[in-house]
Amino acid sequence: MLKRMIRKLRKQNSPPTPAGALPDPTLTPTQFRELILHVARTHEVELNCSSTFELIDEYAEMAAxxxxxxxIMPQVNQHLEMCPDCREEYQTLLHILRTFELENGDELA
Ligand SMILES: [Zn+2]
Incomplete structure (x- = not known):
């Protein structure tokens, strides 16, 4: 009796399933869309800030x-696109490298 009541209550409280909805009832269409977008943006290997920071000078040297x-380093590029802090670091580094190169002429080449 109690079980039946709980079941009935659950049925009433869960939102109606729209036609063509996904079989997993725990995700609303909006949530699912967000998940898909997130997955689409996610690459197999993502770098965090500290990993990017270790590679950023190499990356900036190449660019310079x-x-x-x-x-050559798509993962670093991906992180720089998403992370303003690292991007700023990269741009500063690139600026320094270019300035240095100009001052030293062809010595670096
Ligand atoms: Zn970062």
């Missing part, structure tokens, strides 16, 4: 040399 750093 006119190499396609984004192609």
């Amino acid at each position: 040399q006119g190499r396609n750093a984004a192609n």
Whole structure:
């Protein structure tokens, strides 16, 4: 008797399932959409700030040399696109490297 009442209550409290909805009732269509968007943005390997920081000087050196750093180190590029802090760090580094290169002429090449 009690079980039946609980079941009935649960049925009443759960929102009606829209046509073509996903079989998993724990995700609303909005939640599912957000999940998909999140997965789409996520790459297999993501770098965090400290990992990026370790690679950022190498990355900036490549860019300063006119190499396609984004192609060579796509994970760093991806992190820089998403993280304003690291991007600022990278741009500062790049600026320093370029200034240094200009001052030293062809010695670095
Ligand atoms: Zn970062």
